Every structure is written in structure tokens, then in C-alpha cells.
Amino acid sequence: MVLAAALATATLGLAAGGASAQTTVRIGLAEDPDVLDPSLGRTYVGRIVFASLCDKLFDIDADLNVIPQLAVSHETSEDGLALTIRLREGVTFHDGTPMDAKAVKYSLDRHRSMEGSFRRGELSIVENVEVVDPLTVRLDLKSPFAPLLATLTDRSGMIVSPTAAEAAGDQFGNNPVCAGPFEFVERVQQDRIVLEKFDDYWNADAINVDRVEFRPIPDSTVRLANLQSGQLDLIERALATDIPTIEADPDLVLETTTELGYQGMTINVANGEGATGPLAESPLVRQALNLAIDREALNQVVFNGAFFPGNQWVNPQNSWYQDAYPVPARDVEQAKALIAEAGVETPIVVDFMVPNNPEVRQVAEVIQAMAAEAGFDMQIRVVEFATGLQEAEAGRFGAFMLAWSGRPDPDGNIYSFAHSTGPLNYGKFASEAVDTALTQARTATTQEGRMQAYSDVADVWLTEGSVLYLYHRAMLIAHTTAMQGYTPRPDGLVSLLGVTME
Incomplete structure (x- = not known):
């Protein structure tokens, strides 16, 4: 062979x-990737293609340290409000035009302002991008932003040819031109x-x-x-x-x-026509569904024990894991009690949207059987992956099996999903307390300060939020x-x- x-x-x-x-x-x-435009892309398989197509300002090494790629060095001001990046000399895009400071400014501004950009939230902290000289740019920030370098190791840090992007407009993804x-x-x-x-x-x-x-x-x-x-x-x-x-x-x-990310179930709590019924309306019912699932049994039945049960946006071995909220054991009786406390009749019917993947379908079927014992009727609806994302955006779902490939900084695993304005907040969960804590986690200058902020997030998000975390893949x-x-x-x-x- x-x-x-x-x-x-x-x-x-x-x-x-x-x-x-x-x-x-x-x-x-x-899966088939979505659009091959770093500003508009949002799929894991798209990121795999981008890894060969579009270099970034920074990358990560085997130990998750941030290292230069299109950049050669960086310096953060003492007040944390400016990041100066020195660029690699002699780099060209695939169309032969130079990858220089003007191109970096163009790309970052495009990420920040392009209609439909999924990078807008990731770079919302950036006030302005300034060309210092042909190989130097400065990012002026609204406030200190701890995850910024990690953010620039992914699509937000990908630099595209301004010539090609201007010529193609919103069709750039049909013929992307980068420096990979x-x-x-x-x-x-x-x-x-x-x-x-x-x-x-x-x-x-x-x-x-x-x-x-x-x-x-x-x-x-x-x-x-x-x-x-x-x-x-x-x-x-x-x-x-x-x-x-x-x-x-x-x-x-x-x-x-x-994986750095997680596998979970997004609950529609306030997004369009799918946000109806007890699961959307009651945090108690969402807690009941959480308790109805045996994560360890799910791992053994579907994955032969090869994966890792989880209940947060990072895995239990991650240094950012909130120990105060360990992976819950299954408790069907407590789940039933919570449903009764919510004053809800069973069965609780849920439109359960599941991507057309054999493994994910099996996960959904196991969840369906477990949840049924607590009083849930999880009605599985299999959709193609791209269709599922469209349905999620439109709010046409009750629950959605959705994976996240993960980012090296925890901000990349939680902010876009839990903040009220987050572009990946398909459930449209909104909490002022969570918004405030997520912002504090971004602006705190010490790990202790960030950990406390994420603890404040967990206090609300893990009991009332719109994502049930289930496991982390190998x-x-x-x-x-x-x-x-x-x-x-x-x-x-x-x-x-x-x-x-x-």
C-alpha cells in the first residue's frame, strides 16, 4: 500500500x-469548508485549509506559546494600550504584491469593519491600526486586552492581498490571495x-x-x-x-x-422562532437536561473511552478550568425535581438539530435516550453542516449539537458564544453580569484577575447559559x-x- x-x-x-x-x-x-475568506470563515475545516493558504501575524508552538510568523517581533506599551508589530521583510502575496505594513492595516481594518465579518468581535478592542513605517504597524487599543496576541494566531491575524480583496469585493472567498x-x-x-x-x-x-x-x-x-x-x-x-x-x-x-475546544449542545433561548418552550424559557429546565446526561457513559458508549468528559469551555486539565464547577454526575431524580420546580409538564419536546456526521448522530441518539428518562423528547433533525449553521443563525432550532475546535486563550472559547453581542451566540443568551465579567477577563493584567473574572462568568453561564458542554475530543x-x-x-x-x- x-x-x-x-x-x-x-x-x-x-x-x-x-x-x-x-x-x-x-x-x-x-465537512466541506464554508467561504475561504479569513474575515467571513467560521468552520474548523476552513481553518485546516487556511493553515496551508494564509499565514498569520503570529502562530503557536507545541507548548501553545505565541511565536512570530509574518511578524518578527512585537512590543506592548507599559499601559497596555498599544501593540507595535515589526513585520518580516521581503514577503509577497500570491499575486506578487508586497506583504507590508499597509497590507496589514488593510487586512485588520477589513476584519474589523467588513459586513458579516466574524472577526469583528475578536478585534473589537482595537481602536485604530497605524502604519508606523513600511514594516511596522501599531495597534491602538481601547483598553488593555490580554488575549490579543493569541487572537492574532488565527484568522484575525491572517493578512490578505489588498489588491485582490479590493478587486473581488465580497467574492474574495472564491479566489483567496494570501501569503501562505x-x-x-x-x-x-x-x-x-x-x-x-x-x-x-x-x-x-x-x-x-x-x-x-x-x-x-x-x-x-x-x-x-x-x-x-x-x-x-x-x-x-x-x-x-x-x-x-x-x-x-x-x-x-x-x-x-x-483539542483546545469542546463538544456541546447550544440551546436556543432567545433567537427567533425556535426560542419557544420550557427549555428556552427556564434555566431550571436547562439544568435538568444537563443533569440527565451521563458524560462518562457517553464517552464509553460512543468513543470507547478515548475522549474526555467535560462541562466547561476548557477541559478539566486546562489551567483555566474552574474547579468550583466539576463535571456533574448524572442525576435523573434531581433533573425531574428541577422540572417539577419549574412547573413544566412532560414530555418536553425539543427540536434537536444534529450535523450529518455518523459519530455526532450517535452522540445525539445516546443523549436522546438519556434525556427521555428525565422527561425530554429530543426530536433529532439531521442537517448538513453548512445548513445547520444557517439554521442556527436564523434561530430555527431548539438545541444544536455544535463543536468548537478551540483557541489557545480561553477568551477564544467563550466570549463569542456567551457575550450578548457575540457573533457565535446562536442561542442569543444575554446577561449583563456575564458581559461585564467577560470584558474584565479580557482587560485584567494578571492571570489571577482573569481567573476571578472567569469564575464570575461560570457562576451565571454554567447554570443559566445557552451551551451545555459535554466532552473534549482527542x-x-x-x-x-x-x-x-x-x-x-x-x-x-x-x-x-x-x-x-x-
Whole structure:
């Protein structure tokens, strides 16, 4: 199989004079990404594509430390109100235009002001972006903002070509132009996204692959079968139940990291037509649903114990975890008592929207059975992933199984979901106390101050809020032994730096 996979990657044949074959890496994705525009994108699989397409001002290392990427250094003012960034010299975009301070200002302003931008909330603390000189920018802040560098390690820190973005307008995502190791070639919806090596990439010596093809294959069984047959070289999010199969195959390698994010259920409390009924109206009923779920049993039944039960926006091993709120044990009798206290009749009917993923569907079915014992009728409605996001925005759901891939700073896991103006607050939960505490967590200058602020968030959000946290995944990436030099990232994304194909 190794030989077959190696031959399959030599898709472009031998060049004249006997040069080595060009190599293609084929990556199987669990969903088709949304728009390939860093300002507008919001999916995990989109972030995987961006990792090859669009470099950021900063990145993270294996220990979650922030390190320079398009930047070379940074300095924060003593009062915390200004961040000065020095940029890498000689970097160009895929269209040949310079990646300089003007381009950085343009991109950050675009993230902050573009209609529909999901980066607006992430950068709302920025008052102004100033060009200091051709390779230096200064971000003036409204107040100190502890998560800023971590925020710039993701899509908010991705820099796009102003020339290409101005020409394309809101269609930029159809032909994105960035400064990453690979440039965009084509996209066929639900079939493939193709990138090719950018010869003028600033770190070109680390890129040994000529072409990348991302292929969305929602069925995990089919995705693994394609990897085993040599039709794919790497798959993301293999099933936990497939771990024994992968480990037993001498031609495959399994890479594992614990995700920074969480898997949970978003409850519609105030968003449109779906915000009706006891679950939306009563925090007691939401607490009852929380207590009806046995997280450890869910982990054992669906994931063979390979994942990690959780109840917060970070996992229990994370230094930001709130110990005062441990993972709750299942208590059906207490759940029934809370429903009675709320004065609600059972069964409580819930429109339960679930992405069309075999593993997630199984999770939903287990939750459905557990919740039924407490008096809930969780009516599962399976939707395609992109459709689910549209339905969530429109408020056409009662509960929604929704994953979050996670960020290195806790702010990235909670603010956009729990703040009343957060762009990912699909349940439209609103609390002045939570808003205030989330802002304090952003502006506090010490870890102790931030921890206290998150404690204040937990006091309200974990009892009244619109997300029930369930578990944290082991990020399972499998690839063929023909792929050498692959290093798993702590954020679960796929980097091809240093990768070679035999």
C-alpha cells in the first residue's frame, strides 16, 4: 500500500531531464469548508485549509506559546494600550504584491469593519491600526486586552492581498490571495479544494509538497477506507472507534492531541422562532437536561473511552478550568425535581438539530435516550453542516449539537458564544453580569484577575447559559507511512511544513 500511495501522489509525472516527480498530498475533510475568506470563515475545516493558504501575524508552538510568523517581533506599551508589530521583510502575496505594513492595516481594518465579518468581535478592542513605517504597524487599543496576541494566531491575524480583496469585493472567498505556503487553484463545492506550492513563499525551504487537494468526505467510514486504499494520504478526525483498525494497519500512522475546544449542545433561548418552550424559557429546565446526561457513559458508549468528559469551555486539565464547577454526575431524580420546580409538564419536546456526521448522530441518539428518562423528547433533525449553521443563525432550532475546535486563550472559547453581542451566540443568551465579567477577563493584567473574572462568568453561564458542554475530543489524525515528517499541532490543524512524501 505504501508503494501504491507513493505512486498515486506522483500525479504530474516526471519532468524533462529526469527530475523527480511532483507530489500531491490528498487530505480527507469531515465537512466541506464554508467561504475561504479569513474575515467571513467560521468552520474548523476552513481553518485546516487556511493553515496551508494564509499565514498569520503570529502562530503557536507545541507548548501553545505565541511565536512570530509574518511578524518578527512585537512590543506592548507599559499601559497596555498599544501593540507595535515589526513585520518580516521581503514577503509577497500570491499575486506578487508586497506583504507590508499597509497590507496589514488593510487586512485588520477589513476584519474589523467588513459586513458579516466574524472577526469583528475578536478585534473589537482595537481602536485604530497605524502604519508606523513600511514594516511596522501599531495597534491602538481601547483598553488593555490580554488575549490579543493569541487572537492574532488565527484568522484575525491572517493578512490578505489588498489588491485582490479590493478587486473581488465580497467574492474574495472564491479566489483567496494570501501569503501562505500554497496558493489557491480551484474549488469544486462538495468535491475538492486545490492549492499549489507558492514558489516565492518566505519559508519555501520547509515546503516539499507541490500540490494539496482537500476532499470533503462526511462519512467517516468512507474517509478511512479511502486512506487505506491509497486514495487519500491523510484524514482528520478519524473515529475513536476506528483507533484499533488504524493502529493495526502497518501502512498507517495515528497522531493524537487533545483539542483546545469542546463538544456541546447550544440551546436556543432567545433567537427567533425556535426560542419557544420550557427549555428556552427556564434555566431550571436547562439544568435538568444537563443533569440527565451521563458524560462518562457517553464517552464509553460512543468513543470507547478515548475522549474526555467535560462541562466547561476548557477541559478539566486546562489551567483555566474552574474547579468550583466539576463535571456533574448524572442525576435523573434531581433533573425531574428541577422540572417539577419549574412547573413544566412532560414530555418536553425539543427540536434537536444534529450535523450529518455518523459519530455526532450517535452522540445525539445516546443523549436522546438519556434525556427521555428525565422527561425530554429530543426530536433529532439531521442537517448538513453548512445548513445547520444557517439554521442556527436564523434561530430555527431548539438545541444544536455544535463543536468548537478551540483557541489557545480561553477568551477564544467563550466570549463569542456567551457575550450578548457575540457573533457565535446562536442561542442569543444575554446577561449583563456575564458581559461585564467577560470584558474584565479580557482587560485584567494578571492571570489571577482573569481567573476571578472567569469564575464570575461560570457562576451565571454554567447554570443559566445557552451551551451545555459535554466532552473534549482527542483529535485523531491518521496518515499513510508514505507521509514523513508530519508533526501534530496542539490546535488540531494540519501543517505541511517539513512534510515529504516517499
